[in-house]
Amino acid sequence: xxxxxxxxxxxxxxRGFVDRRSATLRTERRILEAVSRVYEAxxxxxxxxxxxxxxxxxxxxxxxxxRPNEGVFALRDDDExxxxxxxxxxxxxxxxxxxxxxxxxxxxxxxxxxPVWRNEKPGPGRFRQFIQCDADTVGSDRPEADAExxxxxVEGYAAAGLARGAVTIKINARGLLNGLxxxxxxxxxxxxxxxxxxxxxxxxxxxxxxxxxxxAGRLDESGAYTKGAQLPARAIDAVLxxxxxxxxxxxxxxxxxxxxxxxxxEGEAGLEALSRIGGALDSLGVGETEAxxxxxxxxxxxxxxxxxxxxxxxxxxxxxxxxxxxxGGGRYDDLVARFTxxxxxxxxxxxxxxxxxxxxxxxxxxxxxxxxxxxxxxLDPALMSDYFAMAAELRxxxxxxxxxxxxxxxxxQMKYADKRLSPAAVIVGGDEIAQGVVTLKDLDLGRxxxxxxxxxxxxxxxxxxxxxxxxAELAAAARRIVxxxx
Amino acid sequence: xxxxxxxxxxxxxxRGFVDRRSATLRTERRILEAVSRVYEAxxxxxxxxxxxxxxxxxxxxxxxxxRPNEGVFALRDDDExxxxxxxxxxxxxxxxxxxxxxxxxxxxxxxxxxPVWRNEKPGPGRFRQFIQCDADTVGSDRPEADAExxxxxVEGYAAAGLARGAVTIKINARGLLNGLxxxxxxxxxxxxxxxxxxxxxxxxxxxxxxxxxxxAGRLDESGAYTKGAQLPARAIDAVLxxxxxxxxxxxxxxxxxxxxxxxxxEGEAGLEALSRIGGALDSLGVGETEAxxxxxxxxxxxxxxxxxxxxxxxxxxxxxxxxxxxxGGGRYDDLVARFTxxxxxxxxxxxxxxxxxxxxxxxxxxxxxxxxxxxxxxLDPALMSDYFAMAAELRxxxxxxxxxxxxxxxxxQMKYADKRLSPAAVIVGGDEIAQGVVTLKDLDLGRxxxxxxxxxxxxxxxxxxxxxxxxAELAAAARRIVxxxx
Numbered sequence: 001x002x003x004x005x006x007x008x009x010x011x012x013x014x015r016g017f018v019d020r021r022s023a024t025l026r027t028e029r030r031i032l033e034a035v036s037r038v039y040e041a042x043x044x045x046x047x048x049x050x051x052x053x054x055x056x057x058x059x060x061x062x063x064x065x066x067r068p069n070e071g072v073f074a075l076r077d078d079d080e081x082x083x084x085x086x087x088x089x090x091x092x093x094x095x096x097x098x099x100x101x102x103x104x105x106x107x108x109x110x111x112x113x114x115p116v117w118r119n120e121k122p123g124p125g126r127f128r129q130f131i132q133c134d135a136d137t138v139g140s141d142r143p144e145a146d147a148e149x150x151x152x153x154v155e156g157y158a159a160a161g162l163a164r165g166a167v168t169i170k171i172n173a174r175g176l177l178n179g180l181x182x183x184x185x186x187x188x189x190x191x192x193x194x195x196x197x198x199x200x201x202x203x204x205x206x207x208x209x210x211x212x213x214x215x216a217g218r219l220d221e222s223g224a225y226t227k228g229a230q231l232p233a234r235a236i237d238a239v240l241x242x243x244x245x246x247x248x249x250x251x252x253x254x255x256x257x258x259x260x261x262x263x264x265x266e267g268e269a270g271l272e273a274l275s276r277i278g279g280a281l282d283s284l285g286v287g288e289t290e291a292x293x294x295x296x297x298x299x300x301x302x303x304x305x306x307x308x309x310x311x312x313x314x315x316x317x318x319x320x321x322x323x324x325x326x327x328g329g330g331r332y333d334d335l336v337a338r339f340t341x342x343x344x345x346x347x348x349x350x351x352x353x354x355x356x357x358x359x360x361x362x363x364x365x366x367x368x369x370x371x372x373x374x375x376x377x378x379l380d381p382a383l384m385s386d387y388f389a390m391a392a393e394l395r396x397x398x399x400x401x402x403x404x405x406x407x408x409x410x411x412x413q414m415k416y417a418d419k420r421l422s423p424a425a426v427i428v429g430g431d432e433i434a435q436g437v438v439t440l441k442d443l444d445l446g447r448x449x450x451x452x453x454x455x456x457x458x459x460x461x462x463x464x465x466x467x468x469x470x471x472a473e474l475a476a477a478a479r480r481i482v483x484x485x486x
Numbered sequence: 487x488x489x490x491x492x493x494x495x496x497x498x499x500x501r502g503f504v505d506r507r508s509a510t511l512r513t514e515r516r517i518l519e520a521v522s523r524v525y526e527a528x529x530x531x532x533x534x535x536x537x538x539x540x541x542x543x544x545x546x547x548x549x550x551x552x553r554p555n556e557g558v559f560a561l562r563d564d565d566e567x568x569x570x571x572x573x574x575x576x577x578x579x580x581x582x583x584x585x586x587x588x589x590x591x592x593x594x595x596x597x598x599x600x601p602v603w604r605n606e607k608p609g610p611g612r613f614r615q616f617i618q619c620d621a622d623t624v625g626s627d628r629p630e631a632d633a634e635x636x637x638x639x640v641e642g643y644a645a646a647g648l649a650r651g652a653v654t655i656k657i658n659a660r661g662l663l664n665g666l667x668x669x670x671x672x673x674x675x676x677x678x679x680x681x682x683x684x685x686x687x688x689x690x691x692x693x694x695x696x697x698x699x700x701x702a703g704r705l706d707e708s709g710a711y712t713k714g715a716q717l718p719a720r721a722i723d724a725v726l727x728x729x730x731x732x733x734x735x736x737x738x739x740x741x742x743x744x745x746x747x748x749x750x751x752e753g754e755a756g757l758e759a760l761s762r763i764g765g766a767l768d769s770l771g772v773g774e775t776e777a778x779x780x781x782x783x784x785x786x787x788x789x790x791x792x793x794x795x796x797x798x799x800x801x802x803x804x805x806x807x808x809x810x811x812x813x814g815g816g817r818y819d820d821l822v823a824r825f826t827x828x829x830x831x832x833x834x835x836x837x838x839x840x841x842x843x844x845x846x847x848x849x850x851x852x853x854x855x856x857x858x859x860x861x862x863x864x865l866d867p868a869l870m871s872d873y874f875a876m877a878a879e880l881r882x883x884x885x886x887x888x889x890x891x892x893x894x895x896x897x898x899q900m901k902y903a904d905k906r907l908s909p910a911a912v913i914v915g916g917d918e919i920a921q922g923v924v925t926l927k928d929l930d931l932g933r934x935x936x937x938x939x940x941x942x943x944x945x946x947x948x949x950x951x952x953x954x955x956x957x958a959e960l961a962a963a964a965r966r967i968v969x970x971x972x
Contacts, residue, residue, distance in 0.1 A: 107892050392771050
């Protein structure tokens with residue numbers, strides 16, 4: 001391949017990219033299958049777009065002249081156009097919907113899963129490639145479309161293995177806070193954005209800190225001063241009352257919110273949206289703790305235009321909060337309009353698959369241990385044909401099986417079987433062939449002993465967890481061991 | 487998102503990248519599932535590496551200073567190292583195996599599937615992203631490892647839906663031709679490579695053309711002259727006899743090859759490898775037409791080091807040949823050594839998933855038509871809660887179902903259901919609610935008529951393929967229609 005003079009490249013995965021082996025992949029694939037089944041049950045159609053989009057179509061992180069890679073992995077195509085790897089599944093959907101709008105069934109309901117890429121500084125648990133699994137409805141402004149997305153999220157988490165009640169979807173509507181500010185005479189877009197930023201810090205700073213940030217400003221422990229949103233005192237009180245309106249059932253929360261909001265068209269519209277979302281969630285059988293209204297949820301400051309959703313893991317003792325959001329979404333009515341100029345209402349939800357896998361582990365959801373194949377040891381190369389016939393027989397009986405194909409001796413072969421998490425080894429030499437029998441070793445029983453055995457003879461005399469059966473009973477005997485092990 | 491002044495981006499997928507909808511994805515996913523199951527039955531473990539590798543690790547298409555994108559999609563990371571998207575699944579495996587060699591079970595058997603990227607000029611049927619599905623054994627030089635890879639390919643194509651016998655795996659060993667040349671006094675590497683190139687043109691040029699290219703050279707119809715390998719006449723005759731040795735059962739072919747080869751260590755080693763591959767294929771139950779020895783197979787000139795495999799679709803009337811290879815592989819003993827300096831024998835096979843999907847279509851393998859969800863029409867927005875409850879009920883009964891969430895009238899809703907390939911529409915207005923009934927329309931029966939109906943009233947009077955049942959029988963009635971349709 002390369003000349004003698006070429007220095008050897010270093011074998012390493014690029015920074016921020018991980019190699020995933022079967023244990024991790026099993027969980028991921030199970031999640032994707034379970035969530036896809038839910039999406040399909042709700043009538044969402046699979047769609048896969050390519051990894052690349054034209055950078056101008058991705059929009060959000062438009063490459064600038066100096067540093068085209070900021071946030072995205074971008075490169076120039078041979079026709080000098082910038083291509084960028086998708087950083088989420090929503091931007092490609094918006095491009096696809098705009099490109100095919102006339103021919104698509106409307107509303108267009110699609111789900112998608114696959115890797116997305118972020119050109120960010122990698123760190124612990126922070127990767128530059130990860131998997132998302134999204135469903136979106138494009139072309140419906142009905143709040144019921146949001147409700148359905150929320151119901152699918154609830155069902156998706158349950159299907160993935162989290163007990164119902166272990167996840168709460170928190171719902172808010174962007175219009176509520178805006179309406180509240182309007183009703184209190186705050187119309188300045190800058191003040192509104194600053195208020196939203198302040199509210200977003202509730203978890204970290206508490207009501208007092210938010211109050212400061214809504215007002216004149218806040219001095220933190222380090223001595224740094226953050227200028228506030230400069231709201232009048234009346235507006236600050238109203239926002240704090242709004243933020244305190246969460247908790248309890250959806251109907252109760254809605255009533256408390258209604259008591260605070262009122263007096264602005266935007267606020268009334270937000271209330272009406274939440275009310276209709278609540279009605280549909282009831283009809284869909286979504287429990288009161290599975291989806292709640294929570295005024296403090298902010299999410300994606302400049303991205304979402306209406307309802308927003310955030311999934312939180314609720315473990316005993318509050319351990320779930322440490323995970324932050326394990327999924328989220330909302331209504332984004334402007335994304336398709338970027339292309340078409342026509343406002344196209346859209347709403348969706350995204351599962352962070354790796355984070356969900358971690359949540360499953362934290363919630364103690366038992367993942368069955370991956371099992372390796374039955375390994376047929378190669379004691380005598382002259383018997384290869386017999387070994388292969390045995391492997392084929394085991395596979396025909398529905399058992400994963402392989403012939404050891406390395407060149408090492410008995411002990412290394414047993415270690416290999418152990419490393420592969422093999423439930424059973426098949427041990428056949430010339431004697432067994434002559435006698436018309438096969439020996440099977442139950443590796444779960446004998447796993448601890450295997451490392452101590454130093455030679456073939458000693459091993460075969462001790463026979464820990466070993467049985468010898470007629471050759472014709474190989475598959476049945478192997479099946480008994482595999483089934484006992486699993 | 488973007489200011490008013492920003493020009494609207496064009497909504498289009500980048501050149502060479504395709505958006506795939508459910509019909510295509512169903513086939514692809516079915517293939518990947520079926521082939522993965524075969525791989526796992528043989529004891530191969532799932533592995534996924536990231537999309538990027540360091541460019542020097544990819545090796546084959548090392549970017550040069552002038553044009554780093556040649557063949558691969560490459561970009562410079564913020565630490566000035568070149569990253570490149572993988573162009574196949576083997577190069578990342580070699581990197582992974584070298585990186586983790588000490589801790590891996592050996593031989594290391596892994597399978598992988600996913601997109602790969604080629605920065606090439608796109609054309610009809612020629613994409614810059616496509617899906618491969620590979621299995622490889624790293625660390626075994628036994629020919630039986632090759633046989634197993636071949637047996638999995640045979641089973642994989644069958645599991646994907648191609649009838650046994652519709653695919654033939656052609657097997658050759660690189661050492662045979664080399665040994666033949668050595669036995670005839672041809673040792674020059676340049677002559678050997680030129681001979682290999684000549685043999686590779688057998689399909690296109692026939693024995694006569696190959697003979698010219700093995701000798702002095704060849705003048706083609708356009709008047710272009712290709713210099714030949716300059717072999718002596720005796721060697722040319724031997725090569726042509728070798729190329730004619732294919733056809734019939736594996737044992738017969740092997741005998742004919744043995745009659746031509748002989749007299750060189752490399753040739754003998756190649757014969758021995760094929761013979762052992764043949765023995766293992768017999769033990770594994772691989773039929774004589776499912777895998778054949780074929781001396782004319784070349785494949786990957788500078789890549790493979792031993793046995794090579796190529797899957798060909800064998801349709802009636804020779805239509806399969808038009809597809810070219812629908813998969814292939816072989817033994818590549820130098821790929822891991824690039825990193826470690828130690829020769830590490832490896833062998834593998836790669837399914838081209840898109841090409842296999844096309845082959846399935848060409849072979850007339852009936853793919854069940856994708857079905858949309860049952861669509862519950864929205865005749866009266868005041869009944870949304872009822873509609874949602876019905877949808878939840880249908881889903882609980884195992885049927886995909888959705889409530890129409892657009893804002894259009896009856897006719898457009900029927901067109902929507904039609905476009906979604908929905909088997910049934912549920913039609914419920916105030917009257918039905920009052921009477922405690924639901925109306926279901928069998929859309930396969932009524933699909934042709936739907937377009938002609940111009941208004942709600944006429945539609946409901948005609949009721950083509952429509953039934954009305956008590957509300958409690960909704961799920962049962964819908965199931966009858968869906969099952970009749972599928």
